[in-house]
Amino acid sequence: MATGITILDPTNESKPATRHTLSRPASIKGLTIGLLDISKPRGNLFLNRIEELLTERGAKVLRFSKPTFTKPAPVDLRQEIATQCNLVIEALAD
Amino acid sequence: MSSVAPVLPDGFVVIVKRECATCQMVEPVLKDIAAHSTPLTVYTQDDPTFPESLSAIHDSDLAVSWHNNIDTVPTLIKVVNGKEVDRTFGWLASDWQRITEIPELGTDLPAMRPGCGSMSVDPDIVDKLRAKFTDSPVIARTVEFSDAEDEFEAMYARGWTDGFPVVPPTRERVLRMLIGTTRHPQDVIAIAPPDLVELTVEKIAINAVMAGCLPEYMPWVIAALEAVCNDQFNMHGVLATTMPVGPVIICNGPGTRAIGMNSGINAFGQGNRANNTIGRAVQLTIRNVGGGRPGEVDRATHGNPGKISFCFAEDEVGSPFTSLATERGIPLGQNAVTVFAGEGPRCVVDQLARTPEELTNSLVACLQTVHHPKLVIGFDAILTISPDHGRVYAEAGWSREKLIAELTERSMTPGADLVRGAREMAEGIPPHLRDATLPKFRPGGILLTYAGGGAGLFSSIVAGWANGAIGSDPVTRVVGS
DSSP: OOOSOEEEOOSOSOSOSSOOOOOOOSOOTTOEEEEEEOOOTTHHHHHHHHHHHHHHTTOEEEEEEOSOTTSOOOHHHHHHHHHHOSEEEEEOOO | OOOOOOOOOSEEEEEEOTTOHHHHHTHHHHHHHHHSSSOEEEEESSOTTOSTTSOOEEOTTOHHHHHTTOOEESEEEEEETTEEEEEEESEEHHHHHHHHTOTTTTTTSOSEEOOEEOGGGOTTTHHHHHHHHOOOOOOOOEEEOOTTSOHHHHHHHTTOSSSSOOOOOOHHHHHHHHTTOOSOTTOEEEEETTTTEEEEHHHHHHHHHHHTOOGGGHHHHHHHHHHHSSTTTTHHHHHHOSSSOEEEEEEESTHHHHTTOOOSTTTTSSSOHHHHHHHHHHHHHIIIIIOOOBTTTBOOSSOOGGGTOOEEEOOTTTOSSOOHHHHTTOOTTOOEEEEEEEEEEEEEEOSSOOSHHHHHHHHHHHHTTSSOTTOOBSEEEEEEEOHHHHHHHHHHTOOHHHHHHHHHHHTOEEGGGTBTTGGGOSOOBOGGGTTOEEOSBOTTOEEEEEOOOSSOSEEEEEEEEEBGGGSBOOEEEEOOO
16 A cells, blocks of 8 residues: 655656556466575475476476575576576475 | 635734734734724634633634735734725834824824834745645646655655765755746746657756755746757757767856856866756756656767756856856846857867967867867867957957957868878878868857956866757847746
């Protein structure tokens, strides 16, 4: 819920004011899916199982991990994921 | 957001606040008026229990005060058939006696005592009241940030800044900015490139807030945007070119001094709010409304830091020359902006010339290097003479026209030295001009201005982009209200 500051749009308003999520792909077959381990304990167990399931369904899986769960992913890592993957799943686990 | 103005009751209306000593002083007077036959209505701004001896209506949201333009308390208003017919403010015994027709009113008080500021004009809250009560035709869509978002970071993330933080354009701030112009918020000033969208006063005001402008800068920002958004200046081309140019804004007229522009020490540099935010507002408007962003339509190879803001005033008072605006047809005393597609300024050092001829030769030698020593006619330039250099011309009695003529004459160069391949440089003018003798600049191609601090035997050159129909011509516009 937006409870922060409200401002007037400085643009020509040709783009939507809010960003929308991408539509779901019809199939994951043949797509490259990144699995991002945020480096919390046992996140790898969860992601290992996800990788099995995705691979069975015809997706190519790439694994990534953040140096630490306490900080945002470094820019380089985000760019690497964005350029190599069609989809990304981020694992939160404890 | 607007509200209907409350109708004042017939009779006498007095607006007071407890914090005001004059309001406290007139309390017995109010009792006296109430004892007469004409009804008295008292509105109190701060404390609903004041005045104790009378019942008062608490103007808690200040709607009554705002809508009735109360600047001072106490204010006495006479209302007949729902219409105000007379008013006085502060305590002036003769006025109160005349309006109430009670001759003995307050005769034990001093004849006069000034009032206090009304809460409805308190600088800390007046913007909120304006936003709440003004039926303003501001129609921009609103963008709400979540409380987890830092609004400054959110505006960066949306691509609305020039790389520096921008002031959040809240409704309150935008309405305050609009006070600076008499233009209607929905007036269309121009068609903004590159997206070719209608540019309204409201959108300019939003971007002027973001740039850090004061309301009194608005007419200058509007005039500068009018000046850049047309085929003559060709803002689209200025954006799209790979050359390092942006709109350089030269301001003329007494208004430059009224809004505190800098034409002296560090005139091109940092530190002056008007200079820096007027130029920035123009560029933010082109970015956000026009859609002109680096890497998209803006294809500059290097760009230049002046593309954030490059705006200065001419020192007309100190200048030995007629002003640039006068030269370009603007009557003396009128405010005007001239826009020029220019790169960053470069310094001309000559600390030894003591005659106008010597100094002019130095200026010409440096002007010849504009973009390339062998390219002529195709580019204009701003030449800004400093006070120390200007004195050499003033003492010799050289006018603007004389200096321009000398600069032109002394820049004449044989075509054989300029053609492609000459002087072992491939760059140059086409070979068919080998036998011509050419000046560096086309007629009108030197925009002579005067500015700078009182010390420094330097002048300054701002080189332009391709001129004429294939590029950009300087444009001058009168600054309106």
